[in-house]
Amino acid sequence: MKSLICGVFSLLLCVSSVHANQLAITKGGSNYATGLAIGKTTGLIPIPFSGTTTYMHKINSEQLSFGISNPSQLYWAYTGQEMFNGKELTNLRFVANLQEFRPSIMVRASSDLYSVSDLRGMRIPSDFGGAPLFQKNFTDLLRNGGLTWDDVIPVPVATYKGQVTAFDRGRTDVVKSTLGGGASRKLNATIRGGLRMLCLKTGGGVYNPKTGLIEGSEYSKSWPGQNFKEYSPDPSTPTVKDKCIGISYNYTIWAHKNVPNKVVNDVVSALYNDHQVFRSASKLTSGFDRENMANYSRIPMHEGAKNAYKVLGLR
Secondary structure, three states: OHHHHHHHHHHHHHHHHHHHOEEEEEOOHHHHHHHHHHHHHHOOEEEEEOOHHHHHHHHHOOOOOEEEEOHHHHHHHHHOOHHHOOOOOOOEEEEEEEEEEOEEEEEEOOOOOOEHHHHOOOEEEEEOOOOHHHHHHHHHHHHHOOOOHHHOEEEEEOOHHHHHHHHHOOOOOOEEEEOOOHHHHHHHHHOOOOEEEOEOOOOOOEEEOOOOEEEOOHHHHHOOOOEEEEEOOEOOEOOOOOOEEEEEEEEEEEEEOOOOHHHHHHHHHHHHHOHHHHHHOOHHHOOOOHHHOOOOOOOOEOHHHHHHHHHHOOO
């Protein structure tokens, strides 16, 4: 009996150890590229899912250990808001800020569309049954241009990848992608004339010279942790044709509260000490600022991360 109990205990430890090394990510897109870069830097094993909402629930129930998302969705998950429908995922803990994300709505450069307000009557990806975050995203972006779903032609898709495919095949007029990300670079190179980023309205935001961000806009209030930023044409972002207002935020990595402190400590330390590995893993992660890793206060921080940041002098 004693040996049986020890055997079961060892198996549980083994399963826990396997889960502690797994990182939930999405299939394709900038989230996927970021996850691969984290895996290369920290040794975590990326496990793809259809959408972030799906794996957030799994991590909260301790079926997986680490995940990545934008800061808004992390806050909504913890507080049970938006697509979490009152279900508070209070077992999630912040671990680190990653690189700056610059998501944008893009159109064919050959079109006569220049701002979101020009999208009236256009075909817009909708529904996103496998990735509900994008439905809210498009809803709020349309609102920024003074539009609703009644003003456009909804084209149902299931996931992020689905809306990229729909745009590539000419079924929609816009695509949501990340400046400098793989999907936007590929589309810009393969579509005749390339892509153009659509400009947003600041919505009452105020420019902060310390951060370079336009803070306090209506969009920022709806999306905690996200702000507007002015972008200018640059070789690294060929879809920005003129000065244009877009979105900026830091992507985040987080974990279940019971992930061993040492495991989280090691992940934070690897990202900090091997930051050049993370930066060089992808064009998307090249702007990673390790000095900004601990700058987050919307949900509790994992104890292992706190310990690491004290040693690193970031707290």
